[in-house]
Amino acid sequence: MFKVIFHDQISCKFIQRRAFSSENPNPENAVSGENSQPIDAGSSMRKPISLWPGMYHSPVSNALWEARSRIFEEPNDSGTSEIELVAKSPSKSRTSICYKFSSDFILREQYRNPWNKIRMGKVVEDLDALAGTISYKHCCNDDGSTRPLLLVTASVDRIVLKKPILVDADLTIDGAVTWVGRSSMEIQMEVIQPTEGATNPSDAVALVANFTFVARDTKTGKSAIVNQISPETDKEKLLWEEAEERNKMRKKKKAEKKRDPENEGTERLDALLSEGRVFIDMPALADRDSILIQDTRHENTFICQPQQRNIHGRIFGGFLMRKAFELAFSNAYAFAGAAPRFVEVDHVDFFKPVDVGNFLRLKSCVLYTELENPAEPLINVEVVAHVTRPELRSSEVSNKFYFTFTVLHEAIKDGLRIRNVVPATEEEARRVLERMDAENSQIAKS
Secondary structure, three states, X not given: OEEEEEOOHHHOOOOOOOOOOOOOOOHHHOOOHHHOOOEEOOOOOOOOOOOOOOOOOOHHXXXXXXXXXXXXXXXXXXXXXXXXXXXXXXXXXXXXXXXXXXXXXXXXXXXXXXXOOEOXXXXXXXXXXXXXXXXXXXXXXXXXXXXXXXXXXXXXXXXXXXXXXXXXXOEEEEEEEEEEOOOEEEEEEEEEOOOOOOOOHHHHEEEEEEEEEEEEEOOOOOEXXXXXXXXXXXXXXXXXXXXXXXXXXXXXXXXXXXXXXXXXXXXXXXHXXXXXXXXXXXXXXXOOOEEEHHHHOEEEEEEOOHHHEOOOOEEOXXXXXXHHHXXXXXXXXXXXXXXXXXXXXXXXXXXXXXXXXXXXXXXXXXXXXXXXXXXXXXXXXXXXXXXXXXXXXXXXXXXXXXXXXXXXXXXXXXXXXXXXXXXXXXXXXXXHHHHHHXXXXXXXXX
């Protein structure tokens, strides 16, 4: 069993409990406030809500959409100009999902990979689903209604794994809005799994991620103002300051790219391309411990189905992230020759929405490897999602994902060697340098 828990439930009719059985739900029996019961999302008999027939759902997204149902049943159509937006503390939006892996074997089976480890793709998918619910909770009124808002994932700022996540021990995903701009908000998510014998609460944090959501008016499509945030505790104020700094850095980087799109010196490019030129011009003399980027490519294509859409009719962002992760994992597996271990996801931007019926092409490659630490070599995989419309002869990039993996220590001890990856073209070399610089800047900040 796992449960969804909404903190500070008195202020917002955000929770109701419904039956997911053949019995007709009775809205009059839906309770709110301190008497609300946690939503049980562990049952394999749970059915999709009638408000969203056929839409993409998982045990977690089912529970979260059910928790949101009050918002969509009672929309406030009075217009944004007539609504007074009240600043809210982060505690008003804080939400948790509890996964009882130790006792719920059916649930555990859904999150277990072939090596009896956690399926990180599903965890990433759940993070996005929970972040969406938190964003709606922040924007809803005290009576549980909301303005006609479209809240979408704009970006994800690094998902960092701090320690391995076990699939046979209980864990919690917890999150809250920590920063708000005019029409955007940042939500910090944590995966918490206590370590037996540990006394420091920070030791229980296994993963940290920051999602940015933006608000659009569903009628006009223009940006919509959202409730401001009022941090109360010292920790909330610190999180706000850190998010404000990240927002400033993102704006600074965008401005730098506009001023200098090339942004790279010829010396660094030539150094990267030198080995690639040997592969192209003198393959017999190429380093046997290296491989060209173009020889590490893998691709996946599929049609986006109606069952994968979210509440707004667009393809669920968490679904796209999971598909990208699974392709990256497969690529790293084929490249290394051993099961990879997830380390982190770098910053993700959602450039264009993906609609039902779109022909989506996910193209991946190993962009570069870091071999300075022989005990823990790093494999950096790029996945680019292209929305392809054959009837229009068009193909546009909707997302770019950058995943970092390593391999298990046992494989290294058995003599496994990870090859160096080299670019063959100037465009590939620029992509490598861009990612290396982004990684170095993150390390410098931490």
